[in-house]
Amino acid sequence: MPESPWWLVMQGLVNDAHDILLCVGKNEEVAEQQWEEIKAAMVIDRACACDGKVVWREILRPTPAVRRALMTTADIHMFQHATEIDLLIYGWAADTGIMSGATLLVQDDLNLSDKQIQIFGGIFNACAVIGSLTAGRISDLIGRRYTIIIGAVIFLVGSVLMGLDINFALLLFDRCIAGVGVGVRLMIAPVYSAEISSTSSRGLLISLLEIYTSLGILIGYLANFGFGRLPLFYNWRVMLGIAAIASIALATCIARMPKSPRWLVIQGSVNDARDILLCVSNSEEEVEQQLEEIKAAMVIDRACTGDGIGVWREILRPTPAVRRALMTTADIHVFQHATRIGLFVLFTGH
Structure with a gap:
């Protein structure tokens, strides 16, 4: 592999750096543009290399242009990971990982039959279809960010209510509410992630969504051991209700994100x-x-x-x-x- 053009320029090997830029650039014009950017940045780096105070001053007291660049870059990276965490929440608490243990506890506490537990487990996906079918049109009207926030709020309401339920009918209804919220988020989060990503990283970010879902399932299984030790009246309610905290964090992060291009x-x-x-x-x-x-x-x-x-x-x-x-x-x-x-x-x- 060739050496870094930036490092070569810093060492005074200007011609070697120029040759490498010509090889990796799309054309000579792009290579020349990168060449000028490296030389201009070198002046700033050498001015900042003395004691580091200039670097921190640029970060802690940025100019308006630097402030916009810092905030936009931070927001975009935060969002890209926020969507992955959203799928981790889904894998953990919404439908799969932690539900494998919660259904046993719900059945014991509320004296439910196997058929009722099957309905309790399956109604979530049925209601998620409703959310996903409506999410596309809503996101076109109000934007991707606000649609994801709406989905997070709906899931938040459903999670809190499930943690407070005292009978099967209310639990079924509130799980359906949570399913609608997750359906909205699952429909729009990958779309938004693809629209906000560069072409070189888009495939990786979309694949990470699936990885985070599987990771959430694994964490849900592990959480079953910890929450299962609580008293029967509290354990499954904590399992289902604690996802509300993550939904609040998700909605807060998404509110700071840039809009879809x-x-x-x-x-x-x-x-x-x-x-x-x-x-x-x-x-x-x-x-x-x-x-x-x-x-x-x-x-x-x-x-x-x-x-x-x-x-x-x-x-x-x-x-x-x-x-x-x-x-x-x-x-x-x-x-x-x-x-x-x-x-x-x-x-x-x-």
Whole structure:
């Protein structure tokens, strides 16, 4: 692997650094631009290298431009991890990991039959479908951030009420409320994560969502041992209600996040979308390319939002590219559910 061009310039090996930039840059113009940025940054670095006070002054007392860059960058990274934590919460407390132990305790405390426990476990997914079906239209109207916050608040209400329930009917109703909230979040969080990410890191971030879900399931299993030692009246109520704390933290983080660039373009705020893309993209060329892709997709979306015929035509008579995506997605879900993994995860305790 070649040496870092930055380090080579610092060592005075200017020609070697220039040659490497020409090899890795898209063209000579991009290489020259990076070359000028390195030389300009070197002046700042050498001025700050004496005692470090200048560096901390830039961070603790930033100029308006530096403050905007720091806040935007921090917010974006916080959000990207917040969506992963959201899926961790889902795997842990919402439906899978901790429910495998909670169902046993609920059955003992409320004297429920096996059939009632099966309804209690399955109604969550049924209500999540309702949330997911409504989330897309809501996010187009009010934005991705506020839609995720709405989902977090709904799940918060459902979690708190489940922790306070005294009979099966109320518990079933409140679990349905929590399911609607999770359905909204599960639908929009991956979309928002993809829209706020650069093309180079998008696949990694989307994959991390699945990893965090599995990690949440594992943590839920481990938590069963700790909460199961509490008195019967409190243990399952704590298991189901404690997720409310995580929902509050999630809603607070999401409120600070930048808006989706795609949603901003749809609303006509192209300049705001460009500013956010500049913070997450690798180059200005990538920003302009993403903006053009968003604008091109908008033409298709607006043509399909009249009566829904265009959307169904894309599904029933897909182009080769859409057909490959549909078949891949359908195959993954068919094989995933054919293994009955959800049944094993949810009712392992039984």
